[in-house]
Amino acid sequence: MRxxxxxxxxxxxxxxxxxxxxAQRYAQAFDREDLSDVGRRAPLGLxxxxxxxxxxxxxx
Numbered sequence: 412m413r414x415x416x417x418x419x420x421x422x423x424x425x426x427x428x429x430x431x432x433x434a435q436r437y438a439q440a441f442d443r444e445d446l447s448d449v450g451r452r453a454p455l456g457l458x459x460x461x462x463x464x465x466x467x468x469x470x471x
Contacts, residue, residue: 413425
């Protein structure tokens with residue numbers, strides 16, 4: 412499987428998979444947009460706040 416970034420970031424490469432079905436499965440996963448998770452996942456910068464909140468809730 413060969414791939415390249417459609418956003419023109421310059422990322423590209425290739426990889427061999429054991430079967431064509433495996434290559435297809437990975438290609439579909441890479442092409443998927445994460446629109447279903449919008450609003451459910453906090454940005455990485457909020458990780459310390461999420462950890463603090465989890466720690467506080469656990470103490471209760």
